[in-house]
Amino acid sequence: MRALRRIDPVAVTYRRLGSRKRTRVTLTADGPHHQWSIDGHDKLTKIGMPIYGIRDKWTGYLISLEIVPNNRRADTVAQLYLNCVLEYGGIPRTITSDKGSEIGRVFDLQSTFRSVISFSGVTTLIPLHRNLTAHLHNNDDEVPHRLLPSPHNIVIERFWNYLIQHFGERMKDLVGQADLMVSDDRDRAIYNAVWIPLLKKELANFRSDFNLTKTRYQHEKSMPSGQSPTTYMMDYRSEGGQQCLLPVAPAVVITMSQELELNAQLDFQVPEVVLTCLEALIRERELSITFDNYLFYCLLIYLFYCCSHLFSSRYTLFVNRCDLIVLVLLVLFLFVLFLSWWCWCGYKL
DSSP states (O other): OHHHHHHOHHHHHHHSTTTTOOOOOOOOOSSTTSEEEEEEEOTTGGGTOOEEEEEETTTOOEEEEEEOSOTTOHHHHHHHHHHHHHHHTEEOSEEEEOOOGGGHHHHHHHHHHHHHBOTTOOBOSSOSSTTHHHHHHHOGGGOSEEEOOGGGOHHHHHHHHHHIIIIIHHHHHHHHHHTOOOOSHHHHHHIIIIIHHHHHHHHHHHHHHHHHSOOOOOTTOSSOOSSOHHHHHHOOGGGTOOOOOEEOOHHHHHHHHHHHTTTOOOSOOOOHHHHHHHHHHHHHHTOOOOTTTHHHHHHHHHHHHHHHHHSTTTHHHHHHHTHHHHHHHHHHHHHHHHHHHHHHHHHHO
């Protein structure tokens, strides 16, 4: 240590415990879509729920909150970003994220958009600055994409704790009560066909409720508080904000999305035969899958999956005529009848 202190005393002081303590600063932004904070959440991956979220800094509004098969794929995250750009009609001035490997495509897309769009929304044929990288480095507010350590990406990071408390624990309990064991392709197909749509629906409702919930008023906060994020997103002028969205032509976004569709995975893989059976069930019963009847659908899809190996050559014909539904219901009835007889015999003995 003495040798190190002689060679570089400044570095030794920097390494001392507490020398790199984080200092809290006041979060500031000019208005809606000034800055989007993006990040993935892996705490619910064990129950099949990798989540990726995008949150606006000034309003606290959840721009996007989606369950995806893998939130660490660059093409998947880029597709979610383009979907938001297409939905809102433009890009934010700045995006903040951690330094994960899935950020690469979003970084390229945001930088490309910003290189040809001015703050006035006018698209040009040449970049705004010939030495764009040097200019953006010297003007931090205009950086298209800012890479931060995870603890500093606070806008989205602090939301994950709220998500776990008000949504994640409840989903863990539901999945635990169902005693799901995703151990093979059959179980995975049933899980993706029945549970994932349920979880996506619940997450969409949670996002809508969050955006409509009033926040606690904080007098020391420089950005608005005391109303819901949706209120500030719609009525930003009353709080002194300005619209920071930079318009992008929808045709450009659609073209880029088509290039990503082959590699982006936003939907969970479900065998076609299971999808066909599920659609036939819902069409015949005119019901939607809920947490009250999911066991019925899981059992029937399980029988469908097993019967498909027995009637593989005629399977499509069976499903199209809904004959297989009658067959499975008959098997289910015989199973219940046998179970009742077995219980009655055991009770008699």
